[in-house]
Amino acid sequence: MPLQIPRQIPGMTLVDARLVAPGSGALIVSVDELFQQDEPNAVLSWLEAGKLTSIPVEWNACSVDIRQIRPYPQAIYLGEAGQLVRFDGQSFHELPSIEGVEPQGPLRSIRTIGADFTLVVGTVLQVYCSRDWTLWEAETIPLLPGEQALDLAVEAVAAFSSDELYAVGWQGLLCRRTAAGWERLDAPTNLDLFDLVCAEDGSVYAVGDEGVILKGRGDVWTLIEQDETCEKLWGVASFAGRVFVSDMRRLYEIVGNELIPLAPPDDEVFPSSTYRLRTTEEGLWSVGGKELFEFDGQRWKPLLSFFDQ
Incomplete structure (x- = not known):
């Protein structure tokens, strides 16, 4: 089989992405030259049928997610200071920013849960929720004795349902949100945690600094001991009954404990720039700083390649 050569895009770095269907989804990229000059910037993009629809913005975008709404899926792009842009399948629309973010510190992630619930999380234990992407309500994660919110951040959120959400962050931060509100959970680590997934096997997996991996649900959490890597683990995803993990250079799979x-196949291109992992029921995206790959459960397909000018 001939190797598939992805589209080549110079002078940009992939920040985040979310797929909605094979070959289609939302992307955030930054312009390398502007980043090196400490100039806030981002290019918000939608990829479909090999075509990129994009708009530039003069602020740092950090996260994107998808809401499945008929007739077109909708993407919501988040800026570090609470800026919001919606893509409705046809065009981009600027939304009112989340109020009160900038004095506290940058946001980290936006996640949609179900048909109409969205959470935004960030530094200083910031949490905001919305059902319409216009009105946002701040929520409170409790502090433990001796803690200061300035030392903590929420990096990522995942959910089994709107009544059972989990969040992770700095210094082993592990939280659960139920109908009663947020509660702190006892994590078996004080290392920073960067991502988590509510997996198909009914467990939650969280990954972070120095190769740390947690597995659990509810009040029971354990460490998965491993000696394959001490690198920061940035991504974890559940797809086709498997749990995948990524650092900045390699992909892994959690098998048992x-x-x-993952070994590169002999006859196909394989990700060499990795970072985040994103899934739908139909596919998995490996979102590297310089590469975007798609996995259908059998083969890896390169979609985009970014390189230095």
Whole structure:
């Protein structure tokens, strides 16, 4: 089989992405030259049928997610200071920013849960929720004795349902949100945690600094001991009954209580720049700083390639 050569895009770095269907989804990229000059910037994009629809913005975008709404899926792009842009399948629309963010510190992630619930999280334990992407309400994660919110951040959120959400962050931060509100959970680590997934096997997996991996649900959490890597683990995703993990250079799979590096197939292109992992029922995206790959459960397909000018 001939190798598939992805579209080549110079002078940009992929920040985040979310797929909605094979070959289609939302992307955030930054312009390398502007980033090196400490100039806030982002290019918000929608990829479909090999075509990119994009708009530039003069602020740092950090996260994007998808809401499945008929007739077109909707993307919501988040800026570090609470800026919001919606893509409705046809065009981009600026929304009112989340109020009160900038004095506290940058936001980290936006996630939609179900048909109409969205959470935004960030530094200083910021949490905001909305059902319409216009009105946002701040929520409170409790502090433990001796803690200061300035030392903590929420990095990522995942959910089994709107009544059972989990969040992770700095210094082993592990939280659960139920109908009663947010509560702190006892994590078996004080290392920073960067991502988590509510997996198909009914467990939650969280990954972070120095190769740390947690597995659990509710009040019971354990460490998955592994000696494959001490690198920061940035991404974890559940797809086709498997749990995948990524650092900045390699992909892994959690098999039982072991972390197994994925071996590149002999006859196809394989990700070499990795970072985040994003899924739908139909596919998995490996979102590297310089590469976007799609996995259908059998083969890896390159979609985009970014390189230095």
